[in-house]
Amino acid sequence: MRRLPLPLLAVLLTTAVAPLWGDPIPAPPTAAINALSGLDFVPARSDLVRLLDGNVPSLIALANDDAGSDPGIRLRAYHALRQFLGDTEAMTGLRAAVARYRTARSGTELLYLVAAIDSLGEIGDASDLATLVPLLQATESRDLRAAVARALGSLGVRARVSDGCAALRTRTDPNVEPVPMVRSAANRALNRLATLCQ
Numbered sequence: 001m002r003r004l005p006l007p008l009l010a011v012l013l014t015t016a017v018a019p020l021w022g023d024p025i026p027a028p029p030t031a032a033i034n035a036l037s038g039l040d041f042v043p044a045r046s047d048l049v050r051l052l053d054g055n056v057p058s059l060i061a062l063a064n065d066d067a068g069s070d071p072g073i074r075l076r077a078y079h080a081l082r083q084f085l086g087d088t089e090a091m092t093g094l095r096a097a098v099a100r101y102r103t104a105r106s107g108t109e110l111l112y113l114v115a116a117i118d119s120l121g122e123i124g125d126a127s128d129l130a131t132l133v134p135l136l137q138a139t140e141s142r143d144l145r146a147a148v149a150r151a152l153g154s155l156g157v158r159a160r161v162s163d164g165c166a167a168l169r170t171r172t173d174p175n176v177e178p179v180p181m182v183r184s185a186a187n188r189a190l191n192r193l194a195t196l197c198q
Contacts, residue, residue: 027061028052028058075112097112098120105141117144121152121153124159125155132148133164153168153191153193169186
C-alpha cells in the first residue's frame with residue numbers, strides 16, 4: 001500500500017470530512033497564496049476578495065493551517081484578516097487563533113498569537129477585552145504584552161469602551177513593567193483612549 005505524504009493526507013481528510021460541519025471550505029487559490037508570499041507585504045482587501053472569490057473562510061483556513069504551510073504565509077494571512085472589519089467569520093477565526101495560541105510565549109506560535117491579536121485589535125469588539133486584558137500579565141513575553149497594549153488601544157477606541165484602561169495604566173509604571181517597548185505601547189494606547197480613560 002502506498003503511503004500519502006502527511007500534508008496531502010490532511011487535505012484529503014479535511015475535504016472528506018468537511019461536509020460533516022457544513023459546506024467544505026475551498027482551498028485558497030494558488031494566486032492568493034502567491035499574493036501572501038511577499039515579505040512584509042499584505043495584499044489590499046479588494047485584491048484578497050478577488051483572489052479568494054470572496055471566501056474569507058479560506059483565508060482563515062490558510063492562517064490556521066498546520067499541515068505544512070509556510071509560517072510567513074500564515075503570518076501574512078493573520079495580518080490580512082485585519083482588513084475585514086465587520087466580518088464575523090474573520091473575527092471568529094482570529095478569536096480561535098488567540099484561544100489556540102494564548103499560552104505561547106516563544107517561537108513561531110508566539111508570532112501567530114501576536115499577529116492574531118494585532119488583527120483582532122483592529123476588527124474585534126468589546127467582547128474581546130475579557131480575553132486580551134489578562135494577557136497583559138504575560139511576564140514571559142514582552143512582544144505579547146506590547147501586542148495586547150496596541151490591540152486594547154485600537155479596540156477600545158472603536159468599541160468606545162474603557163475596560164482596558166486600568167490594566168494599561170499599570171503597564172506604564174516602570175516598577176511594574178520593566179520593558180520600555182511595552183510601556184511605550186501602553187502609553188500610545190492610553191493616548192488613543194484619552195477621552196475614555198479619564
